[in-house]
Amino acid sequence: METLMFFLLFVMSNMVLSTKLSNDHLSRHSGGGQLVELSSSYCLSWRLATETNNLHGWRTVPIQCLRHVEAYMIRGQYDSDVKLIVDEIRNYIDQLVLSDDGMDAWILDVDETCLSNLYYYEGKRFGGDPYDPHAFKEWALIGICPAIPSILGLFRKLVETGFKVFLISGRDETAFGQVTVQNLHLQGFFGFQRLILRSEAYKGQSGVVYKSEIRRKLMEEGYRIWGNVGDQWSDLHGEFVGNRTFKLPNPMYYVP
Amino acid sequence: METLMFFLLFVMSNMVLSTKLSNDHLSRHSGGGQLVELSSSYCLSWRLATETNNLHGWRTVPIQCLRHVEAYMIRGQYDSDVKLIVDEIRNYIDQLVLSDDGMDAWILDVDETCLSNLYYYEGKRFGGDPYDPHAFKEWALIGICPAIPSILGLFRKLVETGFKVFLISGRDETAFGQVTVQNLHLQGFFGFQRLILRSEAYKGQSGVVYKSEIRRKLMEEGYRIWGNVGDQWSDLHGEFVGNRTFKLPNPMYYVP
Numbered sequence: 001m002e003t004l005m006f007f008l009l010f011v012m013s014n015m016v017l018s019t020k021l022s023n024d025h026l027s028r029h030s031g032g033g034q035l036v037e038l039s040s041s042y043c044l045s046w047r048l049a050t051e052t053n054n055l056h057g058w059r060t061v062p063i064q065c066l067r068h069v070e071a072y073m074i075r076g077q078y079d080s081d082v083k084l085i086v087d088e089i090r091n092y093i094d095q096l097v098l099s100d101d102g103m104d105a106w107i108l109d110v111d112e113t114c115l116s117n118l119y120y121y122e123g124k125r126f127g128g129d130p131y132d133p134h135a136f137k138e139w140a141l142i143g144i145c146p147a148i149p150s151i152l153g154l155f156r157k158l159v160e161t162g163f164k165v166f167l168i169s170g171r172d173e174t175a176f177g178q179v180t181v182q183n184l185h186l187q188g189f190f191g192f193q194r195l196i197l198r199s200e201a202y203k204g205q206s207g208v209v210y211k212s213e214i215r216r217k218l219m220e221e222g223y224r225i226w227g228n229v230g231d232q233w234s235d236l237h238g239e240f241v242g243n244r245t246f247k248l249p250n251p252m253y254y255v256p
Numbered sequence: 257m258e259t260l261m262f263f264l265l266f267v268m269s270n271m272v273l274s275t276k277l278s279n280d281h282l283s284r285h286s287g288g289g290q291l292v293e294l295s296s297s298y299c300l301s302w303r304l305a306t307e308t309n310n311l312h313g314w315r316t317v318p319i320q321c322l323r324h325v326e327a328y329m330i331r332g333q334y335d336s337d338v339k340l341i342v343d344e345i346r347n348y349i350d351q352l353v354l355s356d357d358g359m360d361a362w363i364l365d366v367d368e369t370c371l372s373n374l375y376y377y378e379g380k381r382f383g384g385d386p387y388d389p390h391a392f393k394e395w396a397l398i399g400i401c402p403a404i405p406s407i408l409g410l411f412r413k414l415v416e417t418g419f420k421v422f423l424i425s426g427r428d429e430t431a432f433g434q435v436t437v438q439n440l441h442l443q444g445f446f447g448f449q450r451l452i453l454r455s456e457a458y459k460g461q462s463g464v465v466y467k468s469e470i471r472r473k474l475m476e477e478g479y480r481i482w483g484n485v486g487d488q489w490s491d492l493h494g495e496f497v498g499n500r501t502f503k504l505p506n507p508m509y510y511v512p
Binding site for chain 1: 294297298304311312333336337339343344448460503
């Protein structure tokens with residue numbers, strides 16, 4: 001039974017993966033006008049302001065920007081933005097010389113970094129609806145979040161280069177521990193050093209506090225954090241953030 | 257003679273100011289195609305990557321993005337982006353309760369924050385040419401950099417609200433001290449607590465180190481830094497950055 005379930009998940013997941021975050025997917029929702037949607041002056045400004053951390057604590061995408069954010073996410077600009085950042089990370093990695101002690105570390109966030117919840121957020125108007133923990137739990141427990149392709153490529157390069165890759169997620173450990181490992185494996189993320197999820201001790205803490213504490217422990221273990229990639233500023237702020245941080249785009253939700 | 261000079265500068269400056277950072281100014285350079293220029297996928301990604309501090313130490317705008325950056329700067333999107341950030345800053349200020357001790361402080365950068373060098377950078381292909389200290393000095397010594405209108409409005413609100421506003425600039429104190437004060441006054445920046453420029457002691461230091469040191473001294477004087485606004489991440493990173501930082505856009509140059 002479990003094997004069948006796993007097989008079904010695998011097939012579904014690859015179906016999902018094969019449609020990818022492509023330019024023409026979901027076009028039924030948009031009906032043309034891409035340039036106009038994407039060039040809305042206010043929405044460009046709103047998106048830049050959130051990506052640069054000028055806006056804090058917003059709960060939903062402004063109503064007048066729902067179609068802008070949808071077009072941004074599914075029509076190629078998001079993919080282009082992620083790709084350019086990954087190219088820059090690869091340039092940075094190529095300049096580093098790792099030591100032999102096995103303590104060169106790299107940190108990746110999970111949701112909207114390794115794995116995409118775009119299909120879930122499609123049902124939540126791409127951030128137009130407020131956070132719905134119950135519905136998100138249902139979605140995440142299926143375990144079929146597709147990989148973000150260029151980040152999966154980066155992950156493989158990191159592992160091959162010799163980095164110890166730590167995946168640090170704000171997901172609750174008890175609820176999501178097992179399914180997250182399965183989801184990551186299903187999507188090709190093999191060889192990470194550790195997947196760290198939010199245990200009881202960190203419940204209710206902000207992302208900045210929780211992730212700083214996790215990084216502090218890694219530092220105390222002797223790891224050198226060369227890079228840190230996340231879609232939220234709370235992944236990248238606080239203490240021991242790493243030698244370089246890289247902010248991936250995410251105009252759909254904000255985690256403090 | 258000095259009075260005449262000052263008068264001429266004042267007239268010139270207002271001529272410059274009156275043309276403002278308007279949508280149709282400089283249109284002779286562009287010849288239409290705004291949407292296409294502004295929607296270049298690579299250039300949008302490049303600009304987002306630099307605004308989010310994913311790209312470090314770049315010296316010139318990529319050649320394929322010269323017209324994109326020009327269009328961004330002069331056709332209204334830059335103005336829109338600044339305005340949305342200033343609206344957010346005003347919201348933030350309205351929630352603060354200042355104390356009576358006169359130690360509530362705010363920090364503003366000068367170039368591309370209070371004052372615009374857009375007319376200078378027009379002659380440098382909006383960042384397509386590398387930094388030219390000699391030419392920039394010639395330009396800055398004229399002292400007619402126009403105010404960025406929405407920041408001037410913010411500045412006035414800060415002063416009226418009771419903040420002690422510190423203008424901290426990487427400009428060399430010896431060369432630019434006098435002209436910068438005059439330029440700021442000419443543009444309507446009256447009532448700041450101090451204009452701090454780079455003295456001999458800080459020569460050659462990065463912006464992050466120099467500005468952190470200046471802010472440390474303000475903290476030691478007892479000031480509480482509520483906000484810090486700049487167009488460079490080096491204005492906003494380092495130590496004692498303030499309770500909130502706000503990154504203004506600047507795709508034309510990068511200061512480490």
